[in-house]
Structure formats: structure tokens, C-alpha cells
Amino acid sequence: MNAATHPKQAAGAPAPAADRPVLDVAGLTISVRGEDGERPVVSDLSFSLARGETLCIAGESGSGKSMTSLAIMALLPQPQARISAGSIRLGDTDLTSLDERRMRRIRGNRIAMIFQEPMTSLNPVLSIGRQLVEAIEAHTGVSSAESRRLAIEALTAVRIPEAESRLKQYPHELSGGMRQRVMIAMALALKPDVLIADEPTTALDVTVQGEVLELLRDLQRQHGTSVILITHDMGVVAEMADRVIIMRYGRMVEQGKVADIFERPQVDYTRDLLAAVPRMGTGGARQVPTDKAEPSQPTDVAVARDLHVRFDLTGGFFGRVNRRVHAVEGISFSIAANETLSLVGESGCGKSTTAKALAGLVPYHGELEIGGRNLKGLGREARKAVRRDVQMIFQDPYASLDPRMRVGDLVAEPLVIHDIGTPGERTERVAALFERVGLSVDQMERYPHEFSGGQRQRICIARALALRPKLIIADESVSALDVSVQARVLQLLKELQAEFGVAYLFISHDMAVVENISDRVAVMYLGQIVEMGTRDQIFSNPRHPYTRRLIEAVPVPDPQRRRARFARMEREIPSPVRKLGDAPRKLVLADVGGGHLVAESPVS
Amino acid sequence: MIAYLTRRLIQAALILLGVSLITFALLYLLPADPVRQIAGRSATPQTVESIRQQLGLDQPFAVQYWRYLTNLVSGDLGRSYIQRSEVSELIVARLPASLLLMVGAIVCELVIGLSMGLIAAVKRGSATDQALMVGSFIGVSAPQFVVGLLLLYVFAVKLGWFPIGGYGTFSHMVLPSLTLGILGAGWYSRMMRSSMIDVLRQDYIRTARAKGLAQRAVLFGHALPNAILPVIAMIGIDIGMFMGGIVVVESVFGWPGIGQLAWQAIQRVDIPIIMGVTLVSACAIVLGNLLADIVAPFIDPRIKLR
Known part of the structure; x- marks a missing residue:
């Protein structure tokens, strides 16, 4: 074999001619060994990647898209997973036949990869500079001064300001968006032929997502890098792809040019997938309940008045409070029965803290009323009674169910805690709830790990409904679900609302989902509400610049409406941590007509 | 950093105070009589009593502990009963x-x-x-x-x-x-x-x-x-x-x-x-x-x- 006698060649081979594919995958089959023998997670997958092309591999969880990317990098989880058939050719080299030593020279050098989780993908105990320089020195023989220069250059290329001083910083000192840029800088520092980006923006806020996508696109244009972008988000596909591969259960179900996939999907699955994608500006699936609720003077299920949540940070010699996190700063809202109020905003804006205050999980200042009773000054028993009226559904259906309890017992637990009914009555009620949320009664005896993510979230919904609450707080409850599952869970939530008249406080960062489910929307920024109004007021007539930026940043699942330029933020969102006595200025909301409240001055 | 160290050292002093109190109390409650060990089997009751007084072991617990503590602060760990030399020297x-x-x-x-x-x-x-x-x-x-x-x-x-x-x-x-x-x-x-x-x-x-x-x-x-x-x-x-x-x-x-x-x-x-x-x-x-x-x-x- 050539590469053995000329070891340099694999790493430094001349770029293949433009008409030949950079990467060619043929008949790739990946098997994973489990308890019940080996089973394929990717079967007979073939595709090729041209120079400078962006290929999106899209699919829902379990479709094998991430396994494919790990196989190309030869980073499949060992020893369970292996490539059982097929080839992956980079130029003239078949990567499946390379040993680890030669594969190492390709990794990070000719094929680089960035991962989904920027928060955990950088080593927390090593400086940014060390991690960057190391990536460069692993493949080049340059001096340390030269690799340092290259590192600074790479950071500058991903538009990180003051690149040189960043080298000394550690990952925890940077925001998620910044860390993902460091990852990109690391991946592109050696100008690889192929960049694999596995859900690179899924964990990022939507405005940051736009910037990172744009950055990837620009860098690709400059260097002619071929990109494999793995994503579940059809909006990102429409925004970025030249060609698309749709995968399901480890098989390619359809591939084609991005415009063809979106306009003329050939396969039912693709059509279903695209139909399930929540789109903005297509609302109306939901009737506005104002006309039906108006005559009978809607009763407010929950009211917040001038709600503050602040967390003290201690420091100094005697551990005194010297700084405060201003998580929620004087917000007021009300939710009527049968109504859905959405809180939207980016991470750290205080939306989840608001929910926790409402559920009695964090101390607060200001007024909170549930079902007309003020939570302040209630005794232990009265507080417990009020809590029956407020239930929560959390984001991660995997982490919010105790793995050692049967799901039937999990749903019955709130009834036990509040001492409602006899065991027989409880079982009956739980059975009814199971049927109502679309699960079967005989599943009550099973354990959480036997259910899929969507089913688990249904169990969480059943648990929240068990006490027949007046208000359900859904904190990013559909964010972790695949789009098709997400659509069904949202539909279930709407049906349950119509049936039980329960009010929802719906917390989400996903503007499309919010538009789909909300009656009213409140936009939060740095602990305060900057705009609040009906869904139509917010989405058809956003007044506050921050609201506009949020809406514009959402990638539209339509390749025809691809943006040339993303809305770019001038600077990062400031920290909500402030010195004592330095409370932020309170925004005054003005009514611009029809109850549409807008903060009077721009945030910046 | 200096504030941190100071705080930790104050904590350490409190821990040592606690340790000294508990150990001292346990040793005080011990049924074995140190004076008997020093005086030997054949000693008369008068000798035993005089040794007890000499060592201050006839005093109430609070007095004994307070004396030990005040000595400790000035760096004096006391004298060994048996070896007849300073404890601090033996330890050093x-x-x-x-x-x-x-x-x-x-x-x-x-x-x-x-x-x-x-x-x-x-x-x-x-x-x-x-x-x-x-x-x-x-x-x-x-x-x-x-x-x-x-x-x-x-x-x-x-x-x-x-x-x-x-x-x-x-x-x-x-x-x-x-x-x-x-x-x-x-x-x-x-x-x-x-x-x-x-x-x-x-x-x-x-x-x-x-x-x-x-x-x-x-x-x-x-x-x-x-x-x-x-x-x-x-x-x-x-x-x-x-x-x-x-x-x-x-x-x-x-x-x-x-x-x-x-x-x-x-x-x-x-x-x-x-x-x-x-x-x-x-x-x-x-x-x-x-x-x-x-x-x-x-x-x-x-x-x-x-």
C-alpha cells in the first residue's frame, strides 16, 4: 500500500480534482452490539460529497445520522459499534482500512468535526489557547510561536474579538456561542477538506444560531471546504444545504437538491417530516379564545404582580452578600382559565425562574396569586392546597421520571402526596389519564426506560394532570422531542386544554412552537418583559427591536426564503449579575393598542 | 486568597479546640488511673495522693482543662508523666x-x-x-x-x-x-x-x-x-x-x-x-x-x- 511507504502522502496529498468527489461513502453499514446480538444502526448508506458543497443529513433521533458522522471520523463508540460493510473514501484513501495511527493523521487535519454541545465539548481545565495550539501541533511541525500565531488567526477568522487575550481564557469564561466559535476555529485551523458539523447550533440560542450558521457559510466560501451538516432542524437545512439526505431508521429514504426536497418530496416520510415542522406565519390552527371568553369575564387563574426573583452571591472575608443575580425583575402578567401564555426569550432571560417562582420552588418578592389566593402569608396546609392547582412538565423527559418507579406509580404519586382517594380510586384515575394521553392501561406496570421520549413526555403530562390543576407550567416541554413527536404532543396539549379548561404557562425558546400554541405571548429579556400581547400582535406586529430580532433569527424551513445575511448581534447579552445597590432600571410598558404592551425604550 | 487563608486558619483553630476538649474529656472519664501507673503497685495511699495533687489531677475537670488550654496557647504541651521530659520535645x-x-x-x-x-x-x-x-x-x-x-x-x-x-x-x-x-x-x-x-x-x-x-x-x-x-x-x-x-x-x-x-x-x-x-x-x-x-x-x- 502506498500510504505505508510514503506516510506523508495521506496527510499532505494534493487536493483531488474539482470534478471528483472529496468524500465518497458506499454501502456503509454500521452495527452495534447489544444485549440481543448485533443489529445495524446504519444500513447500506451511499453518498458523495463534492468540493465546496454543503450536504445536510437530516432525520429524527435514532435515524443513524450521528453514527454516520462518527464512522467517517473513525470515532464510533468502542467496542460496541463497528463498520460491518462498505467503504468511506477520502480522495483515494479508504478510511475504513486505515489503522488508528494513520487515521489519526486524517482526523482534525483533512476531516474535522464540530459537535452539538459547545458547553461540554471543550476541556474545562485547559485554556482555549492550549486546546487550539494542540490541534495545530498535532499535525504540523511548526514552531510554538508559529502555532500560536495560527491559533490567533483562527480565532480572528471566527470573529472572536481580542483573539490574543482569549488564548489565556478557560472555556467556562465564555458563553455558549463563543465556545462553539472556538470549536469551529479549532476545526478549521488546518483548513480541512471536509468539515462535519453534528447539530452545531441545536444547543444555542436562536440569535446566536444565526450567527454561527452564517460564520460556517462564510468560512466555507473562503476555503472551499466541503461540509456535512447533520441536523434535525428543517429550518437549518433550508438555510444551509446544497443537497439533502433524509434518513430514517438507519436508511436513506430520500436524497436530492434542497429545493427539490422541499418542493417535491418524493417519499411520504419526507412529506410528513416537512408537514410536522412548526412554521411561523402559518398560525391560525388555533382559535383565539377571546371572543368565547369575553362575555363571561375571564377569571384569572394565575396573576403575577411586580414579581422579583434575585439570588444573592456571597464573597469576601466574611462571606457577605456582595453581588446579586437579578433573574426576574418586576414582571407582571395574568393567565386566564383556558388560556395559554407563552414566555419566550433566550437562555438566562429569567423565564424558567418565573415558572419556578409560580410553582413555589424559589423565594420571590412581589405578589403571586393562584386561583384568586395570594401565596404570601398562607400556612403550610393552605400552601399545599394551592400547589395542587399548579403542576409542571419539564424539558427532559428522560431525567424527570424516576427510573426505579413504575410509570403508573409515578402518575399516581401526586394523588398519594395530596392524599386523594383510595388506592382503588387512584388506580382508576391513573388508568383514565393513561388512556387520555394516548397510552394504554397495561403500560402502567412498566418502567420509564421502556418508553420513547415522546411517550415519556405523555407520562409527564398525565402526572401533571392527575390533580386536575388549574395551571400547568410547561417548561420547554417539547424542546427535546423530534418534530413529528413534538407536533403530536402539542396537539395533545391543545386537546387537553379544550377538555379540562386548564391554563398553560408555556415556556419556550422556539418561536415557531410558541406561535403554534399561544393565545398570548410575553417576550423576556434580562429578567424583564419587553413586549407582551396576543399572538397576532407579537408575531404580525412586533414592536420591540428585541422581539423582531428573535423572530427574524428563526431559520425558515423554505429554501426559497433563504436569507443573505443573518441578523447579527453587536454584542453579547449582558450579565444579570450585578453589584449590590445597582438594580437595573425598570422598563415601563406602554399600551400601543388592544392590550399590546411594549417597553418604551430599546433594550440596548 | 489572604482572606480565604485567614478564614480557614480560624476554622482550623476552632477544630483543634474541639478536638482538645473531646479528647481531654474522654481521657478524664477513662477508668484507668494514671497516678497508679506512675506510683507503681507498692506505693502507699499517701504517695499516690501526693502525686495526684502534684499533677493537679485532684482538681475538677473544668479547672484541669482550662489549665491545659492556657498552657497550650503558650506552646506548652505539658510534661510526660512517665518519661519526665517535655511532651513537645518528645514529639519534635x-x-x-x-x-x-x-x-x-x-x-x-x-x-x-x-x-x-x-x-x-x-x-x-x-x-x-x-x-x-x-x-x-x-x-x-x-x-x-x-x-x-x-x-x-x-x-x-x-x-x-x-x-x-x-x-x-x-x-x-x-x-x-x-x-x-x-x-x-x-x-x-x-x-x-x-x-x-x-x-x-x-x-x-x-x-x-x-x-x-x-x-x-x-x-x-x-x-x-x-x-x-x-x-x-x-x-x-x-x-x-x-x-x-x-x-x-x-x-x-x-x-x-x-x-x-x-x-x-x-x-x-x-x-x-x-x-x-x-x-x-x-x-x-x-x-x-x-x-x-x-x-x-x-x-x-x-x-x-x-
Whole structure:
């Protein structure tokens, strides 16, 4: 074999001619060994990647898209997973036949990869500079001064300001968006032929997502890098792809040019997938309940008045409070029965803290009323009674169910805690709830790990409904679900609302989902509400610049409406941590007509 | 940093005060009578009583403790009942030997424990892993006097590689350090293994491999600094465990440290020495923990001392 006698060649081979594919995958089959023998997670997958092309591999969880990317990098989880058939050719080299030593020279050098989780993908105990320089020195023989220069250059290329001083910083000192840029800088520092980006923006806020996508696109244009972008988000596909591969259960179900996939999907699955994608500006699936609720003077299920949540940070010699996190700063809202109020905003804006205050999980200042009773000054028993009226559904259906309890017992637990009914009555009620949320009664005896993510979230919904609450707080409850599952869970939530008249406080960062489910929307920024109004007021007539930026940043699942330029933020969102006595200025909301409240001055 | 240190040292003083009070009270409640030990069997009641008065042991507990504490503040640990010399002198004469033994034991623990844990984690599930973990289990469960005697028999008596006992050269140190360190090495290898397995699953390890780093660079450059953090916190606690082990190991190997001093004192109810050794050990534990906490931020930049 050539590469053995000329070891340099694999790493430094001349770029293949433009008409030949950079990467060619043929008949790739990946098997994973489990308890019940080996089973394929990717079967007979073939595709090729041209120079400078962006290929999106899209699919829902379990479709094998991430396994494919790990196989190309030869980073499949060992020893369970292996490539059982097929080839992956980079130029003239078949990567499946390379040993680890030669594969190492390709990794990070000719094929680089960035991962989904920027928060955990950088080593927390090593400086940014060390991690960057190391990536460069692993493949080049340059001096340390030269690799340092290259590192600074790479950071500058991903538009990180003051690149040189960043080298000394550690990952925890940077925001998620910044860390993902460091990852990109690391991946592109050696100008690889192929960049694999596995859900690179899924964990990022939507405005940051736009910037990172744009950055990837620009860098690709400059260097002619071929990109494999793995994503579940059809909006990102429409925004970025030249060609698309749709995968399901480890098989390619359809591939084609991005415009063809979106306009003329050939396969039912693709059509279903695209139909399930929540789109903005297509609302109306939901009737506005104002006309039906108006005559009978809607009763407010929950009211917040001038709600503050602040967390003290201690420091100094005697551990005194010297700084405060201003998580929620004087917000007021009300939710009527049968109504859905959405809180939207980016991470750290205080939306989840608001929910926790409402559920009695964090101390607060200001007024909170549930079902007309003020939570302040209630005794232990009265507080417990009020809590029956407020239930929560959390984001991660995997982490919010105790793995050692049967799901039937999990749903019955709130009834036990509040001492409602006899065991027989409880079982009956739980059975009814199971049927109502679309699960079967005989599943009550099973354990959480036997259910899929969507089913688990249904169990969480059943648990929240068990006490027949007046208000359900859904904190990013559909964010972790695949789009098709997400659509069904949202539909279930709407049906349950119509049936039980329960009010929802719906917390989400996903503007499309919010538009789909909300009656009213409140936009939060740095602990305060900057705009609040009906869904139509917010989405058809956003007044506050921050609201506009949020809406514009959402990638539209339509390749025809691809943006040339993303809305770019001038600077990062400031920290909500402030010195004592330095409370932020309170925004005054003005009514611009029809109850549409807008903060009077721009945030910046 | 200075504020942090000051606060920790104040805490340390309070801990030592507590330790002194509890030990003093326990020794006061002891049914054994130190005066009888000093005076001997044949002493008349008058002699016993005069010795009791002379030592102030006829005073109420509060008075005795207060006197001990005021002396302690001025650096006076009292005089040994039996050996007729200052406790502080006795301890100072023997402390270096014990500290040397501890340093040797820590080195053994770290070298053996960490490398065993590291290898086991990397070769997780293999025969090597299982063999190492059985070894660590034996290390954890074997009594120290058995380990000590076994090492002594094999390496000193049979093979003659090391001296049978005593103190002075490096080769004198090997067997006692090993005996004292083997228990900790067993714990550390288990901790290191689980910590390392956990770290090797992290996303940043995948990132490091995706950069094309060699396995060695991934393990030692990326995984080790993260995996070693919980182990460092253990070293502080470990020094406390040494204090128990030192008594046994020093008697087995005839090592002239404070363990032997304490053992003799306990047999003869020599209260000032027992108090002195207990306080010195408590100091060592407190300082060891402080040291571990001070070292941690140098490895993990996320830790801030405040």
C-alpha cells in the first residue's frame, strides 16, 4: 500500500480534482452490539460529497445520522459499534482500512468535526489557547510561536474579538456561542477538506444560531471546504444545504437538491417530516379564545404582580452578600382559565425562574396569586392546597421520571402526596389519564426506560394532570422531542386544554412552537418583559427591536426564503449579575393598542 | 486568597479546640488511673495522693482543662508523666520520622493507586481490569499488620532486599511506606478508575480525539487532569487515616516516630503525650485538607477560593 511507504502522502496529498468527489461513502453499514446480538444502526448508506458543497443529513433521533458522522471520523463508540460493510473514501484513501495511527493523521487535519454541545465539548481545565495550539501541533511541525500565531488567526477568522487575550481564557469564561466559535476555529485551523458539523447550533440560542450558521457559510466560501451538516432542524437545512439526505431508521429514504426536497418530496416520510415542522406565519390552527371568553369575564387563574426573583452571591472575608443575580425583575402578567401564555426569550432571560417562582420552588418578592389566593402569608396546609392547582412538565423527559418507579406509580404519586382517594380510586384515575394521553392501561406496570421520549413526555403530562390543576407550567416541554413527536404532543396539549379548561404557562425558546400554541405571548429579556400581547400582535406586529430580532433569527424551513445575511448581534447579552445597590432600571410598558404592551425604550 | 487563608486558619483553630476538649474529656472519664501507673503497685495511699495533687489531677475537670488550654496557647504541651521530659520535645524529636514515612506512603499511594486506576479504566472490562480491581480489593481489605509482616517476611527475611527494621537510609523507608500506602492505593485505584471512566465518556475527550491527538496525549493531557480532581480532595482526608496506620506500621518496623510514642503512652495512660500526639495529628489532618483545597484551583480553573 502506498500510504505505508510514503506516510506523508495521506496527510499532505494534493487536493483531488474539482470534478471528483472529496468524500465518497458506499454501502456503509454500521452495527452495534447489544444485549440481543448485533443489529445495524446504519444500513447500506451511499453518498458523495463534492468540493465546496454543503450536504445536510437530516432525520429524527435514532435515524443513524450521528453514527454516520462518527464512522467517517473513525470515532464510533468502542467496542460496541463497528463498520460491518462498505467503504468511506477520502480522495483515494479508504478510511475504513486505515489503522488508528494513520487515521489519526486524517482526523482534525483533512476531516474535522464540530459537535452539538459547545458547553461540554471543550476541556474545562485547559485554556482555549492550549486546546487550539494542540490541534495545530498535532499535525504540523511548526514552531510554538508559529502555532500560536495560527491559533490567533483562527480565532480572528471566527470573529472572536481580542483573539490574543482569549488564548489565556478557560472555556467556562465564555458563553455558549463563543465556545462553539472556538470549536469551529479549532476545526478549521488546518483548513480541512471536509468539515462535519453534528447539530452545531441545536444547543444555542436562536440569535446566536444565526450567527454561527452564517460564520460556517462564510468560512466555507473562503476555503472551499466541503461540509456535512447533520441536523434535525428543517429550518437549518433550508438555510444551509446544497443537497439533502433524509434518513430514517438507519436508511436513506430520500436524497436530492434542497429545493427539490422541499418542493417535491418524493417519499411520504419526507412529506410528513416537512408537514410536522412548526412554521411561523402559518398560525391560525388555533382559535383565539377571546371572543368565547369575553362575555363571561375571564377569571384569572394565575396573576403575577411586580414579581422579583434575585439570588444573592456571597464573597469576601466574611462571606457577605456582595453581588446579586437579578433573574426576574418586576414582571407582571395574568393567565386566564383556558388560556395559554407563552414566555419566550433566550437562555438566562429569567423565564424558567418565573415558572419556578409560580410553582413555589424559589423565594420571590412581589405578589403571586393562584386561583384568586395570594401565596404570601398562607400556612403550610393552605400552601399545599394551592400547589395542587399548579403542576409542571419539564424539558427532559428522560431525567424527570424516576427510573426505579413504575410509570403508573409515578402518575399516581401526586394523588398519594395530596392524599386523594383510595388506592382503588387512584388506580382508576391513573388508568383514565393513561388512556387520555394516548397510552394504554397495561403500560402502567412498566418502567420509564421502556418508553420513547415522546411517550415519556405523555407520562409527564398525565402526572401533571392527575390533580386536575388549574395551571400547568410547561417548561420547554417539547424542546427535546423530534418534530413529528413534538407536533403530536402539542396537539395533545391543545386537546387537553379544550377538555379540562386548564391554563398553560408555556415556556419556550422556539418561536415557531410558541406561535403554534399561544393565545398570548410575553417576550423576556434580562429578567424583564419587553413586549407582551396576543399572538397576532407579537408575531404580525412586533414592536420591540428585541422581539423582531428573535423572530427574524428563526431559520425558515423554505429554501426559497433563504436569507443573505443573518441578523447579527453587536454584542453579547449582558450579565444579570450585578453589584449590590445597582438594580437595573425598570422598563415601563406602554399600551400601543388592544392590550399590546411594549417597553418604551430599546433594550440596548 | 489572604482572606480565604485567614478564614480557614480560624476554622482550623476552632477544630483543634474541639478536638482538645473531646479528647481531654474522654481521657478524664477513662477508668484507668494514671497516678497508679506512675506510683507503681507498692506505693502507699499517701504517695499516690501526693502525686495526684502534684499533677493537679485532684482538681475538677473544668479547672484541669482550662489549665491545659492556657498552657497550650503558650506552646506548652505539658510534661510526660512517665518519661519526665517535655511532651513537645518528645514529639519534635519523633515527628520528622513520621512525616517522612507519610510522604513515602503518599508517594506509594499515588504511584500505585493512580496507575492501577488509569490502566483499569482504559482497559475497562478486560482481564487486566478485573485482576487490578481484585488487587485493589485485597489492598483495601488486608489488615496493615498482616501486610507489614508479609512484606517483611518476603522482602527482608527471605530475599534480603531491604533491612528488617530501623530507620536511617532510603532502603529502610521502602517497606514501611509500602505497608502504610497499600490501603490508600487500593482506595485510590478504585476512585481513579471510576473517575477516569466517567471522564473518558465526556464530550471533550471525543473532541480531543477528533483533533487527531495521539491516545497518550488524550489520556495524559486531557483526561488525567480532570480525573484526578476528586482524588486530590481525598489526600487531605487520607492523612487522618495514616495516623491510625502509623501506630501499627511503626511498631512492626521499629520506626521511631510518633506512632510508637503514642502506643507506649496509651499503654501507660501517659495523658500529656496522648493529648499532644492527638493534637499534632489533628493539625496534620486540618493542614492536609487545607493543602488539598489550595492545590485544586491550580488544576481546575473553575474552582475559586473564597
